[in-house]
Amino acid sequence: MSTSVSAVYLHVVDAVVSKLRDEFINEGVDDSVLNELQGLWELKMMQCGVVQGPIERNSAPRGSGVPTPVHDLNVPYEGTEEYETPTAEMLFPPTPLQTPMQTPLPVEPGAYPYTPVGHSEYGTVPDTGAASADMKAGKPAPYMQPPSPWMNQRPLGVDVNVAYEEAREDEEGGGISQPQPPIKDFFMMTSGKRKREDYQPHILPNGYIPQQDGSGDSLDCSLQEKNSSNEAYAGTLHNRLKLQERKKADAAIASIIRMRRHSLTIPQCDGFDDVYDDGVRTEDYNTPSYYDPIPGNEVGTPKRTKAEASEDEEPPLNEDDDDEVDDLEQGDEEPNTNHLVLAQFEKVNRTKSKWKCTLKDGIMRLNNKDILFTKANGDFDF
Amino acid sequence: MATFELYRRSTIGMCLTETLDEMVSSGTLTPELAIQVLVQFDKSMTEALETQVKSKVSIKGHLHTYRFCDNVWTFILQDATFKNEECQENVGRAKIVACDSKLLSQ
Numbered sequence: 056m057s058t059s060v061s062a063v064y065l066h067v068v069d070a071v072v073s074k075l076r077d078e079f080i081n082e083g084v085d086d087s088v089l090n091e092l093q094g095l096w097e098l099k100m101m102q103c104g105v106v107q108g109p110i111e112r113n114s115a116p117r118g119s120g121v122p123t124p125v126h127d128l129n130v131p132y133e134g135t136e137e138y139e140t141p142t143a144e145m146l147f148p149p150t151p152l153q154t155p156m157q158t159p160l161p162v163e164p165g166a167y168p169y170t171p172v173g174h175s176e177y178g179t180v181p182d183t184g185a186a187s188a189d190m191k192a193g194k195p196a197p198y199m200q201p202p203s204p205w206m207n208q209r210p211l212g213v214d215v216n217v218a219y220e221e222a223r224e225d226e227e228g229g230g231i232s233q234p235q236p237p238i239k240d241f242f243m244m245t246s247g248k249r250k251r252e253d254y255q256p257h258i259l260p261n262g263y264i265p266q267q268d269g270s271g272d273s274l275d276c277s278l279q280e281k282n283s284s285n286e287a288y289a290g291t292l293h294n295r296l297k298l299q300e301r302k303k304a305d306a307a308i309a310s311i312i313r314m315r316r317h318s319l320t321i322p323q324c325d326g327f328d329d330v331y332d333d334g335v336r337t338e339d340y341n342t343p344s345y346y347d348p349i350p351g352n353e354v355g356t357p358k359r360t361k362a363e364a365s366e367d368e369e370p371p372l373n374e375d376d377d378d379e380v381d382d383l384e385q386g387d388e389e390p391n392t393n394h395l396v397l398a399q400f401e402k403v404n405r406t407k408s409k410w411k412c413t414l415k416d417g418i419m420r421l422n423n424k425d426i427l428f429t430k431a432n433g434d435f436d437f
Numbered sequence: 438m439a440t441f442e443l444y445r446r447s448t449i450g451m452c453l454t455e456t457l458d459e460m461v462s463s464g465t466l467t468p469e470l471a472i473q474v475l476v477q478f479d480k481s482m483t484e485a486l487e488t489q490v491k492s493k494v495s496i497k498g499h500l501h502t503y504r505f506c507d508n509v510w511t512f513i514l515q516d517a518t519f520k521n522e523e524c525q526e527n528v529g530r531a532k533i534v535a536c537d538s539k540l541l542s543q
């Protein structure tokens with residue numbers, strides 16, 4: 056009497072679970088974890104089509120069955136635990152002050168490196184930047200812009216990524232517990248302007264470099280305005296020397312100011328000017344000349360055709376001996392039909408180009424079907 | 438006792454691995470426990486294949502690549518035919534990974 060593949064798989068699941076029950080108890084893990092494991096495992100197998108549901112069991116007490124598989128499979132997996140991927144509704148249920156995440160913000164889809172709601176592959180991923188804004192309430196933020204837009208429903212800048220990254224280290228469970236008033240004060244305080252003490256004062260909009268070496272020197276102001284009258288002003292030799300020093304210093308400072316004013320933007324170190332199209336960098340990786348004016352012929356592995364190779368006197372390096380057809384074949388086939396046989400071998404031998412092998416206890420995945428065998432004989436010609 | 442981990446690459450093994458990954462990421466399960474689950478799966482799968490399965494299969498095809506490394510044979514077949522009592526499957530390209538059966542009984 057042959058058992059179907061589905062039955063064998065379910066038997067394996069049962070065996071694994073039952074043998075692990077004691078282990079889980081020894082570790083102090085609740086039985087519900089084991090049940091959840093079993094449920095998820097069987098759910099995935101049903102989704103793959105290797106196991107037919109509904110699963111009927113006689114031995115193991117299942118009670119009402121697994122909670123999750125009965126759930127709508129078309130909806131992304133939503134965990135019931137609080138540390139599963141939270142949704143915006145979970146995070147901000149009753150507060151009317153919070154910006155609802157349903158507001159379609161232009162940068163929202165692209166701003167997050169992680170897939171929002173439901174894709175809990177790596178656990179706690181808050182899908183809203185507002186959560187991060189909540190958590191940042193207590194932290195000194197160098198940029199005041201990101202928090203305020205969430206309140207004012209303005210489109211977000213790139214800073215969201217900064218805020219988001221910082222928040223990721225924190226568990227988002229604390230996001231809800233933050234009371235509203237502190238956040239509000241925090242936002243009102245900043246009002247989007249940068250405080251002078253938060254910034255290095257080397258680049259300011261008006262180009263003014265505040266003096267940090269003591270009280271203001273009156274000579275400086277007068278020097279910058281009227282150069283010609285300095286000699287008349289300085290009567291003694293000592294003053295004249297001081298004057299020259301100051302002139303040199305002023306010239307240096309003026310040149311620095313000019314340089315800084317000229318390049319208020321951060322100089323680009325990574326190549327040619329980027330084309331900005333609607334605020335998005337368009338990078339063309341396919342045209343090497345765009346970035347590198349030097350033709351890249353010296354670099355890389357030049358692939359010589361057979362004609363070129365025959366023109367030279369050197370023996371061909373047999374670079375083309377590899378079958379490129381393999382790659383094409385792999386690309387042509389559907390990605391999920393990677394036919395695979397996993398087994399143990401008992402004997403493998405070869406006579407000239409005839410290979411014979413004996414396999415045992417194998418699982419085959421062919422044409423999206425699972426087939427099990429206890430013995431297999433292979434005849435291949437090389 | 439060592440186990441063959443190759444069955445983890447099967448459909449049932451991948452489903453289990455994904456499930457364990459999710460549970461470890463969410464903190465429901467510790468990584469150590471997850472490894473124990475996988476080891477137990479290896480044992481149970483091997484035992485089930487020995488005891489529960491009865492069918493035999495014959496394989497024919499053109500051997501495109503063969504490799505023997507670390508006591509593991511890897512064959513890549515082209516235009517292979519897999520025949521058993523019930524059905525026959527033809528595939529354009531198949532990969533066979535086989536571990537040494539003697540290693541388990543040592």
